[in-house]
Amino acid sequence: MKYLKTLLLLSVLVMMYHDVVAQNYMTRNGMIRFYSEAPLENIEAVNRQVSSVINTETGEFVFRVVMRSFNFEKALMQEHFNENYIESHKYPNASFQGRITNIDEINFSVPGEYVAQVEGELTIRDVTRSISKTGTFIVNGEEILGKSTFDIAVADYNIRIPTAVVNNIAEVVEVTVEVPLKKMN
Amino acid sequence: MKLKLIIWLIGFSCVFATGLHAQGLMDLLDETEEPVTEYTYATFKTTRIVSGQSIENPHSGVLLFVISHRFGRLNTGAYELWGLDQSTIRLGFEYGVNDRLALGLGRSSFEKTYDGSVKYKILRQSSGARVMPVTLSVFTGIYVNSLHWREPDRENYFSSRLSYAGQLLIARKFSNTLSLQLSPTMIHKNLVETERDPNDIYALGIGGRFRLSNRITFNAEYFHLFTRETARNFDSPILLGFDIETGGHVFQLHITNTQPFFERGFITETKSNLFEGDIYFGFNISRAFTIRKPKL
Known part of the structure; x- marks a missing residue:
């Protein structure tokens, strides 16, 4: 019994220690751009208020995107995006929760460019899908710039494109992510 | 264990x-x-509920081209093809200078009237860091009747052609389905037909929209006239319509008991009674052009 108690205490200590050294990097003004290429028109929207945190110890990585903060060239498109397609009043945020699977190959304390495999769960409009994408981390002292470009099929997230605008909106949109992460104190 | x-x-x-x-x-x-202020958007689909002004402005840098069309009375019979022969139109432009200020210009075939307007959002409905329950706009319009003088031989003044409208627009988007608006209105006419007609007319507009689907809303509007002692016993206008949205266009189909499109006309000079079959059918088409692109 006695050695068990010691084990318990030790494991708690290990977990606490783990929390202490866990180093988080965060941003509130990350950028997500999406680009839809269709026969009649190309649509681009940019969101510069993306929140993200990464734990460089464990490789855990989360994002949160306020859907209302996407800006379009045409104001009417922005209104339709929020009102008809994303329904921002019902689903205000999109989020990603995942981890870097090749964390062993990335040394966040040494400046340089690293290729990262990221997998996790992307939630848009309350629909959660497992995704696995490749990105890069550019480490520069106290700052880490995370970058990735990938495709998302809008149908995966129950976004219906009416037949009247099938030539205006692409079925698969290209998503670009850029998050300048800063060391948290 | x-x-x-x-x-x-x-x-x-x-x-x-x-x-x-x-x-x-x-x-x-x-x-x-940190909490942010979220401003309500799309209280109404366009700048008009049916014919009356809504609190919506064209977005900043957007030029709205509005073609309004209204036929004659349905109960005029087959000879007039139930009103189709007597249509009136208005062509109008509205421009969003910024998020709050909009300017408008238009020309109606009804009494060959030119109109100019300024609409300014004073308060914006919001939630989050700053809570504001309603959106409040002020609207002013000036109307120039350009018909030939009825009595060209006497001395006529240009000022006699002018009339004005002033409105406060108070709206709240209660939910994604329901928005309501109150529009206290004053109309001033420099020249009236007879001594019995007042120069100033006060009215209260009540309007709203009910969303039927993502792209279709049902809209209704009523202006209660407080000044009814007029030579011709003008009636209060009732306007009903549907907004149908297709990408860059909004189509508004409506039935009313009034023919003009501008505030002085439809608020204070409605001659027909909806319940006696004096129904005008009409539609508006508005198309948005982005003149000034925002920086992404």
Whole structure:
């Protein structure tokens, strides 16, 4: 019994220690751009208020995107995006929760460019899908710039494109992510 | 037994702790989040509920081209093809100078009237860091009747052609389905037909929209006239319509008991009674052009 108690205490200590050294990097003004290429028109929207945190110890990585903060060239498109397609009043945020699977190959304390495999769960409009994408981390002292470009099929997230605008909106949109992460104190 | 239980507990707590970590990072985002002010958008689909002004402006840098069309009375019979022969139109432009200020210009075939307008959003409905229950706009319009003088031989003044409208627009988007608006209105006419007609007329507009689907809304509007002592016993206008949205266009189909499109005309000079079959059918088409592109 006695050695068990010691084990318990030790494991708690290990977990606490783990929390202490866990180093988080965060941003509130990350950028997500999406680009839809269709026969009649190309649509681009940019969101510069993306929140993200990464734990460089464990490789855990989360994002949160306020859907209302996407800006379009045409104001009417922005209104339709929020009102008809994303329904921002019902689903205000999109989020990603995942981890870097090749964390062993990335040394966040040494400046340089690293290729990262990221997998996790992307939630848009309350629909959660497992995704696995490749990105890069550019480490520069106290700052880490995370970058990735990938495709998302809008149908995966129950976004219906009416037949009247099938030539205006692409079925698969290209998503670009850029998050300048800063060391948290 | 106890030993096994404890080992299981330790095992579980370790798995649980690591499993919770990603969620922990999400909580970290929540905890450090600063509240922002979220302004309500799309209280109405366009700048008019049916014919009356809504609190919506064209977006900043957007030019709205509005073609309004209204036929004659349905109960005029087959000879007039139930009103189709007597249509009136208005062509109008509205421009959003910024998020609050909009300017408008238009020309109606009804009494060959030119109109100019300024609409300014004073308060914007919002939630979050700053809560504002309603959107409040002020609208002013000036109307120039350009018909030939009825009595060209006497001395006529240009000022006699002018009339004005002033409105406060108070609206609230209660939900994604329901928006309501109150529009206290004053109309001033420099020249009236007879001594019995007042120069100033006061009215209260009540309007709203009900969303039927993502792209279709039902809109209704009524202006109650407080000044009814007029030579021709003008009636209060009732306007009903549907907004149908297709990408860059909004189509508004409506039935009314009034023919003009501008405030002085439809608020104070409605001659027909909807319930006696004096129904005018009409439609508006508005198309948005982005003149000034925002920086993304």
